[in-house]
Amino acid sequence: MYVYDDFDAAFLAERNRQFREQVARRIDGSLTEDEFKPLRLMNGLYLQLHAYMLRVAIPYGTLNPDQMRKLAEIADRWDEGYGHFTTRQNIQYNWPKLPDVPDMLDALAEVGLHAIQTSGNTIRNVTSDHFAGAAADELTDPRPYAELIRQWSTDHPEFQFLPRKFKVAVTGSEIDRAVTRAHDIGLRTVSRDGETGFEVIVGGGLGRTPMIGKVLRDFLPVTDLLPYLEAVVGTYNLLGRRDNKYKARIKITVHENGIDTFRDLTEARFAEIAPQFDAAATEAQLARIKAMFAAPAFREASDLSYQAAHSADPVFRAWADTNLHAHKADGHAIVTISLKKHGETPGDATSEQMRVIADLAETYGYGEIRISHEQNVILPHVHRADLPALHKALKAVGLATANVGLVSDIIACPGMDYCALATARSIPVAQEIATRFDALKLEHDIGPLKIKISGCINACGHHHVGHIGILGLDRAGVENYQITLGGDGTEDASLGERTGPGFAYDQIVPAIERILRAYLEIRESREETFLDAYRRVGLAPFKDALYEAERDAA
Amino acid sequence: MPADTKADNKAAAKPAPKARAPKPQVVTANALLEGDVVYLAGDRSWTRHLSDAQIFDEPLAAEAALAEAAKRHAEVVGCYLAEVKHGPRGAEPTHFREDFRRRGPSNYAHGKQAAASNAA
Incomplete structure (x- = not known):
């Protein structure tokens, strides 16, 4: 990955020195908030609902283990012991105190990270394919x-x-x-x-x-x-x-x-x-x-241990079948570590989890880590022979959830739980959908599905391009959730279509369940994904299923 | 008929808006250093507890308190008036946003909830 030269390091040090003085001038009262706000935003510092929020750029989603350890250290020293990976390959700290922020930025600079241009009307963090440099389907890194x-x-x-x-x-x-x-x-x-x-x-x-x-x-x-x-x-x-x-x-x-x-x-x-x-x-x-960015020297080894674990251990098999992607090098796989354990906050990682990921990347992953806009962590290069040991280590810290690309692999913005702009909550909706479908044991049966939730019209949760999109709004002082279907963020990009009236907070999970039960009825085979089925039959049958209860009641 | 006269007639045809009873309000903001939610108390100090906030039943008094509070820019950020109702233990939120601001996020017991449980 890119290594800072003297120019980069000097630039960052100077910028941090300037911001430290700006913070000091704000605290001693010589800068008003109107004067300070553009300065703090240029350095990624927001003021949210309950606290300041520092948004740190992870350029094109690439991290090395030392950087990941530093992110963990910052979470422990100046935050609440966790970080939130966002839908733009950034990490956000939700609880920094203003006087601590200059120290946090200096700590980031030690490993070549910063929060510059993660806010404001500038060119933001450049994002990229989280499988870059590893995917078998890639043309060029x-x-x-x-x-x-x-x-x-x-x-x-x-x-x-x-x-x-x-x-x-x-x-x-x-x-x-x-x-x-x-x-x-x-x-x-x-x-x-x-x-x-x-x-x-x-x-x-x-x-x-x-x-x-x-x-x-x-x-x-x-x-x-x-x-x-x-x-x-x-x-x-x-x-x-x-x-x-x-x-x-x-x-x-x-x-x-x-x-x-x-x-x-x-x-x-x-x-x-x-x-x-x-x-x-x-x-x-x-x-x-x-x-x-040259690829590491990929090792050659037998993958018999992988084959053995795959046939003997159903838990490993479920994880391997769901969380791996084809690698360009023989014998290797791309591993997606799910930050969507059922019932947990999408995209959150504790400092302990971050340190374990850093260690595992060093032991098994040629020292490379990626963050996806889907709020998961990726070890882009792992030899298949190492997968059973990796899985075991991930399992020990709650990071072996086998749900990548399924119902519970939801991307969700912070919503009203943190964000000053939000009009409704997102995180608890994601948590409850995940918990519900885990209890139903339906998610592997339902197969590939992208649910994306935004807590306001600004769409940080990408709901328009979710196969199922959920948008939380404030309707006359009550949380209300609109559903869109058929969105797609890939090369065949399309925007989802609104189903009709929205649903109250306590009705949104049952509504999603009705849509997915309708899909299971409608699909021609297990191979026909939700999106394929939607494209074949259109909105009408899903709309029927969705509003059936209300019509019956009327 | 000139356009402005037409507009006047249209406006005159509308029933006069019903006078809305003024709602009780509190002055709220975020603390400059910690960033957490604070409310203006009766003694002009900032309190972390909505229940300790001074309630303004008169809109003019609320506006005046807001204007005064907004000058304290070395203490707080983003002062505004939030609607509340009178409860048995002081001000209570009327909107869910203010309820979250009062409590903290719903996914973890962080923020005010953590402070409350530490104090208990």
Whole structure:
């Protein structure tokens, strides 16, 4: 992974020194909150419902064991002994005290982590495929490009005051695990005549006006990446609306002006600025970065121990069948560690769990860790021979739940339990759905399913692209949950369709159960997933099942 | 007919809005250093307990207290008026958001709940 050079380290130290003084000036009263707020947001510090919240970037979801241990140490020293992994490959601390934050940032800097541009109207943490560098289906590792974009966008003087926040996602696989079509810019690596380039997608996003991104350029040579991104963001910076916060994202800019106009303006700006970029220097920097992302020397070993455990131990078999993904190297697997144990808070890990993950990554995983936007932890490279021992160690700390990609692998925003913007709770809904389907012993029967829950219209829980999306709202002072069906965040991205009136807090879990029981009736075979069945039969039968009880009562 | 006259007629045709009885309110904010929820008490100090908050039944008095409290920017952040009701042990929330702010999150006994159980 990328290792900070002297420039990076000095930049971070200086930035942290500045923020320490800003915090001191706020505390001694020489800065008002109005003056301080933009400064703290630039450094990832929010004020939430019950406390401050520090959002730390995990660039493109990649961590090493020392960084993970540092995250655990911070949780113990300055927080409540846990951290919350988010839907944007960040980690959030929910209980920091303002005077402690400068020390937390210095501790992060010791391992090359920071909270810069995790908030505010800037280019945010660049996200990527959490199986990057490991997946058998991958064309090219997207992380060197994501790192290049991180370096270009960090403290970029032109883009510190954009009309609104700006999110970039990069994937190197045909199978889109990075939700590139729901980002301000999505980049998909493609190959043309043997040359690697990008398909550039622009104007996707969720929130109050969900939109699937449109293709701006079908092939962008790698050497043009930075000037082209600069042209896109520069065009948006000038054209984007600043009169209305809700119409300020690039998706609205593209929608209101049309993709063709936006493209023409971008291409004109690109032609203007491209000569100012030193393509050779970018290539040299990219080569330097790529070398740091070189795959480890994968070992060769017999996987007899794996075969034996798989046939002898049903618990191991259930976990292996659910939580593993095909690896590019012989004998290896990608392991997803579920942070969705039934009844627990999606995405939370205790400091003890973080330390165990760090140790296991060192023992069995070539020292590599990834965080997914689906709020799980990934050990991208594990030899199959090590899987039984790994599983045993995970089980000891409550991390061996066999539910990846199933009903209880729910992504959920913090919701009203933490977030100042939320209109309803998300976490307890996720907890209760997971507990309910675990009790019913139905989730392996139901098979692949993505439930995504947001506690307000801003859609941090990606509900629009959930196979089942749940949106919590405040209806006349009472929590109310709307359901959407058929959303999809992959390469076939689509937005879910609303079923109808929402459900009260105590009715949402039974409502989800009715939908899934209807699916079990409707499906043609076990192989037909919920999403496939929905695409075949449409909304009507699910709507019938969902509102049946109410109709009978009427 | 000019547009503005039309609008005036339309407005005049609407029944006058019913005068809503003023709701009791408290001044609330987050503490600057800890970030936790605080309420303005009768002695002008900040309390961590909603039940100890001063209740303003008169909107004008509430607005005046809010304006005064908002000046204390070295102590608190984001002052606003929250609607409450009178309970046997002081102010009680009328909206679930204020109930969460008073209690803490529902997934862990952290925040005010932890403080309450430590004190007990």
